[in-house]
Amino acid sequence: MIADSAGGQARGAITAPLRIGIAGLGTVGAGLVKLLRGNETIVAARAGRPITITAVAARDRTRDRGVDLSGLTWHDDAAALATDPDVDVVVELIGGAEGVARRLVTTALEAGRPVVTANKALIAVHGAELAALAERAGVPLMFEAAVAGGIPAIKTVREGLAADRLTRVGGILNGTCNYIMTAMRESGRPFADVLAEAQALGYAEADPSTDVDGIDAAHKLAILAGLAFGRPVAFASVHVEGIRGIDALDLDFARALGYRIKLLGLARRRDDGVEARVHPCLVPEKAPIAQVDGVFNAVVVEGAFVGRLMLEGRGAGEGPTATAVAADLIDVARGSAVPVWGRSADGLTQIEALPRTAFHEEYYLRLNVHDRPGVIADVTAVLRDHGVSLRSMLQHGRADAVPQDGTAGDPSVPLVLVTHRTRESAMMEALGRIAALSAVIGAPAMIRIDPG
Numbered sequence: 001m002i003a004d005s006a007g008g009q010a011r012g013a014i015t016a017p018l019r020i021g022i023a024g025l026g027t028v029g030a031g032l033v034k035l036l037r038g039n040e041t042i043v044a045a046r047a048g049r050p051i052t053i054t055a056v057a058a059r060d061r062t063r064d065r066g067v068d069l070s071g072l073t074w075h076d077d078a079a080a081l082a083t084d085p086d087v088d089v090v091v092e093l094i095g096g097a098e099g100v101a102r103r104l105v106t107t108a109l110e111a112g113r114p115v116v117t118a119n120k121a122l123i124a125v126h127g128a129e130l131a132a133l134a135e136r137a138g139v140p141l142m143f144e145a146a147v148a149g150g151i152p153a154i155k156t157v158r159e160g161l162a163a164d165r166l167t168r169v170g171g172i173l174n175g176t177c178n179y180i181m182t183a184m185r186e187s188g189r190p191f192a193d194v195l196a197e198a199q200a201l202g203y204a205e206a207d208p209s210t211d212v213d214g215i216d217a218a219h220k221l222a223i224l225a226g227l228a229f230g231r232p233v234a235f236a237s238v239h240v241e242g243i244r245g246i247d248a249l250d251l252d253f254a255r256a257l258g259y260r261i262k263l264l265g266l267a268r269r270r271d272d273g274v275e276a277r278v279h280p281c282l283v284p285e286k287a288p289i290a291q292v293d294g295v296f297n298a299v300v301v302e303g304a305f306v307g308r309l310m311l312e313g314r315g316a317g318e319g320p321t322a323t324a325v326a327a328d329l330i331d332v333a334r335g336s337a338v339p340v341w342g343r344s345a346d347g348l349t350q351i352e353a354l355p356r357t358a359f360h361e362e363y364y365l366r367l368n369v370h371d372r373p374g375v376i377a378d379v380t381a382v383l384r385d386h387g388v389s390l391r392s393m394l395q396h397g398r399a400d401a402v403p404q405d406g407t408a409g410d411p412s413v414p415l416v417l418v419t420h421r422t423r424e425s426a427m428m429e430a431l432g433r434i435a436a437l438s439a440v441i442g443a444p445a446m447i448r449i450d451p452g
């Protein structure tokens with residue numbers, strides 16, 4: 001059990017303020033300052049004592065963040081918060097799996113300081129060793145804000161469902177991607193415009209390719225899977241695809257077929273191992289998860305006894321994320337703490353997720369083909385050879401279709417195929433052969449279909 005070392009007082013007799021040091025004063029850090037001040041009385045009542053900010057660290061001392069920092073100790077070196085004698089709890093809101101964030105969290109835990117962080121990259125990549133450090137020091141390491149922002153996802157999976165054997169966890173885990181794909185679908189606006197808007201709203205990571213390439217969602221999925229299955233997942237084994245390959249055409253075809261496209265995280269327990277993956281999926285438009293739009297996230301969990309549940313809420317932005325950080329601080333102030341992975345870190349080995357060749361899905365394929373006799377026969381022959389069975393097919397001549405090979409009268413048209421469930425290894429081989437057909441132009445688009 002983790003001891004209450006926050007502030008050094010015995011449990012039950014704590015009234016002195018919990019003094020926190022915040023590293024990083026960006027979207028989340030400034031949001032936390034606003035929340036702790038705006039909700040001071042509520043927070044103190046629920047924490048059983050005031051939570052006060054004594055020290056901060058960020059890169060630029062002069063920047064106006066819309067919050068009053070007078071009277072607080074300013075550290076140019078964030079790692080100094082770990083040993084500041086006026087700091088009981090270190091709050092890390094800088095970000096990144098390495099560098100100053102990792103150094104600060106490691107040093108703080110080694111110094112016996114509780115840590116609260118919003119840093120999913122750090123927990124996903126180094127969570128096993130940090131859990132061991134926290135356990136050795138007997139201090140909490142909390143990260144509710146790291147997964148799905150304001151949704152209490154960590155608490156739900158690790159504590160609320162602690163008694164069940166969970167079989168699946170995942171959902172819509174990146175607000176930026178969901179915001180981009182929703183706006184592209186609803187307004188037809190281009191990718192770059194909508195991404196700039198998500199950045200301005202404070203949703204995107206410092207490097208937005210972390211969002212659009214699926215890495216951020218994969219960090220969150222790895223954490224959720226580790227909590228659901230009781231052992232951290234080796235991050236490098238998570239299969240990750242982002243949303244850059246989604247064309248406006250795919251959004252249109254998905255609609256025509258009765259689906260929406262979502263970037264999903266999916267972790268499943270199977271008899272032969274664990275799947276952990278992030279990629280775009282077609283989901284039936286009537287499925288509850290298909291209705292989760294904009295910056296909203298959804299966390300879906302399934303367990304043998306609990307059945308299925310879905311939590312929906314804002315997954316990014318200063319207010320939602322700050323509430324999650326502050327809730328962790330309230331837990332620390334009260335002296336309640338749970339081991340990082342829900343059980344002792346002693347001897348915990350990592351889960352290696354199954355490779356993509358083991359996936360088994362329905363697939364949406366979009367090919368750009370020369371509109372001439374025999375094309376469909378050639379494509380379906382390859383699918384037949386690999387045991388892939390077709391469920392439906394759409395071919396649309398499009399008003400904007402133009403010859404792509406310079407030959408008039410043989411324009412390219414999109415051909416869309418939907419398959420029955422099949423092994424991904426078979427689909428990969430079939431796609432390789434389809435791409436090599438002379439009638440097929442460019443690389444086929446392949447999107448998996450999930451029942452939602």
Ligand SMILES: NC(=O)c1ccc[n+]([C@@H]2O[C@H](COP(=O)([O-])OP(=O)(O)OC[C@H]3O[C@@H](n4cnc5c(N)ncnc54)[C@H](O)[C@@H]3O)[C@@H](O)[C@H]2O)c1
Pocket residue numbers: 023024025026027028029057058059060078093094095096100118119120121145146149202203204205206315316317318321
């Ligand atoms: N923005 C969100 O909606 C959101 C939601 C959930 C989790 N998070 C996580 O919260 C963390 C912070 O995200 P953010 O959006 O507030 O980022 P941000 O870029 O807005 O802010 C980062 C802050 O860290 C500071 N910083 C950077 N390098 C530093 C260094 N070497 N030393 C001291 N300070 C340094 C910057 O000055 C800035 O104040 C990240 O781990 C992110 O993944 C963000």
Ligand SMILES: N[C@@H](CCO)C(=O)O
Pocket residue numbers: 146148149173174175176177203204205211216315316317
């Ligand atoms: N960049 C992340 C922030 C929340 O973790 C997102 O868009 O979901």
Ligand code: NA
Pocket residue numbers: 144145146147148149150151152153154324
């Ligand atoms: Na959360």
